[in-house]
Amino acid sequence: MIQIYLTRHGQTQSNVERLMQGWADTPLTALGLEQGKLLGKKLRSIPFSKIYCSPSKRAQMTASFINAYQHTDIIATNGLKEMNFGDLELKAEPEGSTWQQLLLYDWTKIGGNNIDMVSKQMKQMMDRIVQHAQDNTNILCVTHCFSILSLLYAIDVNFFEQCLKNDDKVENCRLTILQYDAGQYSITSFNE
Template sequence: MRIYITRHGETQWNKKGLMQGWKNSDLTEKGIENAKRLGESLKDINFDVIYTSPLGRANETAKCINGNKDTKIVLVESLKEMGFGIWEGMENSKLKELYSEQYNNFWERPHLYKPHENGESFEELLLRVKTAWNEILKAGGNNILIVTHAVVLKTLYMILKNLDLKDLWNPPFMKDTSLTIVEVIGNKVKIILEADTSHLE
């Protein structure tokens, strides 16, 4: 079983430096173009199914990658981005100013991060990402595509590499439409490509 994993394309909020999360922001022209380029690079792969976060930016990315193919796209609630509550839609620079301790914890000491009002903790996120991953493995298939978000991707890396939460932000950085490929044989999981962006060159 080979699982291809990507992050959604660039969004309007990415471009403006705003915190995303469960709130959605549309893809930019660049985001759409890059997703199509990833789709072109994967055109010879026959995916059994595409699992995507239900958030518009991920779902649209999945459709761009799928192109004219009739591969089934399945929305998976537990693949949506981490929830940031009242932080969502705010400028990152403003968050750093108003919530400096927890904002810095989020990026530098994730094991100490405590979410603000209506936000999601890393522990909650980890639980649902594990659930999503196990359900995808259980469903099986030969070639699977997952379209999700940066923090979900890093959390999945943490699971696959058996990392501690404090090491969440270890390289690589998950750029928009970067591609990671995971091979699953029995109980063995091997990452064979990490955060590749060669389709954008």
């Protein structure tokens, strides 16, 4: 069995300003820096064999806070990138839109991508990670809100639909834990 700990990066300036931030990047806020440091302390007793992160600076910075207690390799990979919002990158969120609408919208119409594309990307990344991981190890992935939700969509659509219905958005520096055993993923914890 392999345990995969997924977390969203700390709060960024774009989160505060409600800007569409996918492939674009803005720095962590003071709160985001503190969130990353607190998460590092929270996870310090869990040995991670590998830490993977999105290539975004916000994810890499958050991963570095966690790795301060781990001292392992941090592997930046495009497989953990956030959804791309095309022409709306770093623009204000559309007035009156919900996060659910933004997640499910087809951003390919304006040069971005969509949940099916991110879901496939994230599932392929998880499959590569578990393929190279030893049994009974812990893996950490520092990624993004819509990336985590897209992965849940790929592995348990009923759980994903409950998240949408219950307004359970992935919060900054919260943990979602998956188990991989006998070729199957299961969700053991969400937004903890």
